[in-house]
Amino acid sequence: MNFQEEFDPTQFRCQIHNKRLHGLDIRDKASKRLYCWNCVRELPNAMSTVHNIEEILTPEGLEEEEARLRSMAEALEQEAQATWANELDIILQGIIDRATELQNMITSGFKTGFQSLSLFEYEKLFEALMKYLETFARENRLEEGQMLDDYILIYKKFIGEAEMMKYKKQAYLVFRDEIKARLKNIDNIFNNMEASLKDLDRDLMNFPAKARMNRSPMRGGGGGGYGSPNRMTPDVNWIDEIKRGKKLFV
Ligand SMILES: [Zn+2]
Secondary structure, eight states, X not given: OOTTTSOOGGGSBOTTTOOBEEEEOOSTTOSOOEEEHHHHHHSTTGGGGOEEHHHHXXXXXXXXXXXXXXXXXXXXXXXXXXXXXXXXHHHHHHHHHHHHHXXXXXXXXXXXXXXXXXXXXXXXXXXXXXXXXXXXXXXXXXXXXXXXXXXXXXXXHHHXXXXXXXXXXXXXXXXXXXXXXXXXHHHHHHHHHHXXXXXXXXXXXXXXXXXXXXXXXXXXXXXXXXXXGGXXXXXXXXXXXXXXXXXXXX
16 A cells, blocks of 8 residues: 555544644434644543544544454354354254164174074975985885885975965065155155254355344455545445444444
8 A cells, every 4th residue: 555645544634723633423313524733622521522533534443343243254254163163063963873873783683683584494404305305315215114104294384385485575565665655754754854954054055144233345346446536426226325324333
């Protein structure tokens, strides 16, 4: 910034005393705004209502205030983000971790359960029958009697396993439907959680609009450093808003 071009309010003089300006009254209804030291001395309450004009009408004064506001804004942003972002991360990561853990548990539980369902006897019966046939072959003999009767008994049980499998299949289907119903419940719970998270996301997106009363004209407006021509003709809308709301002068 060129210091020669910088605006210096103290180079101007009071209309009454012809002394350099030192004070500024920023109250809503001030009878006058510009003060030299003589004007200030004439005030009943001295400096109580008059500000140092250099704090308010110089680039340095504005920059100092802007830096103060910026550091407050940054601190607030960091604090706000640290609070919710961290908690959200912890909660969501916890959900993911526990869901993965439960997935492994349920998958392995299901396998164990299914294996117990498939404890069919046909293998045992098959092996027993094969042993009988080996015996018959080894002894090279097939005759009436206990051996053959036993063989036929076991054989009937062996072919009866097909019927057993039908029952076991039915039991499995009932079990599967029950699991499906439970999964549906879990899915509903997850859908509710998803809806809550989407609500939260929407609130977070809308939060800036809720929290911000006025958009900062200096940072948002694009272009216009100190001394640039369009600085004197800023977007009028926000000025009108301030005038209507009378929020600037309190
Ligand atoms: Zn004066």
